[in-house]
Amino acid sequence: AQSVTQLDSHVSVSEGTPVLLRCNYSSSYSPSLFWYVQHPNKGLQLLLKYTSAATLVKGINGFEAEFKKSETSFHLTKPSAHMSDAAEYFCVVSEEGSSNTGKLIFGQGTTLQVKP
Amino acid sequence: NAGVMQNPRHLVRRRGQEARLRCSPMKGHSHVYWYRQLPEEGLKFMVYLQKENIIDESGMPKERFSAEFPKEGPSILRIQQVVRGDSAAYFCASSPGTLSEQFFGPGTRLTVL
Numbered sequence: 028a029q030s031v032t033q034l035d036s037h038v039s040v041s042e043g044t045p046v047l048l049r050c051n052y053s054s055s056y057s058p059s060l061f062w063y064v065q066h067p068n069k070g071l072q073l074l075l076k077y078t079s080a081a082t083l084v085k086g087i088n089g090f091e092a093e094f095k096k097s098e099t100s101f102h103l104t105k106p107s108a109h110m111s112d113a114a115e116y117f118c119v120v121s122e123e124g125s126s127n128t129g130k131l132i133f134g135q136g137t138t139l140q141v142k143p
Numbered sequence: 144n145a146g147v148m149q150n151p152r153h154l155v156r157r158r159g160q161e162a163r164l165r166c167s168p169m170k171g172h173s174h175v176y177w178y179r180q181l182p183e184e185g186l187k188f189m190v191y192l193q194k195e196n197i198i199d200e201s202g203m204p205k206e207r208f209s210a211e212f213p214k215e216g217p218s219i220l221r222i223q224q225v226v227r228g229d230s231a232a233y234f235c236a237s238s239p240g241t242l243s244e245q246f247f248g249p250g251t252r253l254t255v256l
Contacts, residue, residue: 070234070249117185121242128199129241130176133185
């Protein structure tokens with residue numbers, strides 16, 4: 028069965044410094060992986076997705092993530108944090124296999140705080 | 144092209160009442176997923192529907208919860224005899240196909256008093 032583990036529940040960075048949000052996945056198949064962002068009291072917005080093409084995936088707002096099969100990781104990074112990046116971030120894997128219905132499996136979330 | 148619409152955005156119910164949550168998918172999307180987000184947790188899959196059919200309800204509680212997606216009109220998530228533990232944010236997502244990107248609505252925040 029697929030699962031994702033977000034290694035940090037809270038991450039705090041200063042504005043202008045790099046962001047690293049860590050995610051490890053478990054999957055018996057070649058997974059489809061996503062990062063979503065949720066701003067307070069808002070819906071979810073797709074930041075980026077990996078679907079077995081290039082291992083370095085570029086997303087919106089300067090975010091990118093690297094798929095590392097050997098480490099079963101899909102960490103999210105951004106070179107320079109902006110105040111508007113403060114939000115909840117979810118690492119997500121799409122169910123695979125014979126019963127594939129496309130349902131998404133979410134990590135517990137990482138709250139990113141950006142300090143001025 | 145309007146995004147996924149959910150209403151109401153906030154819903155307050157007393158224990159024992161019924162809650163009806165509506166989701167209008169994006170134009171051209173015939174696939175709807177419902178997810179629940181309990182406080183301090185990630186989203187959990189509940190049910191996947193296509194027009195007039197429930198495809199996967201493996202995440203639905205066995206009692207009091209039901210979902211439908213009629214030929215015409217929005218998808219409805221219905222919770223009967225609500226309890227405090229049902230308080231959560233309920234999100235729906237729509238997609239044009241099973242393995243296509245899912246687009247999320249703003250959610251309905253249910254509070255059970």
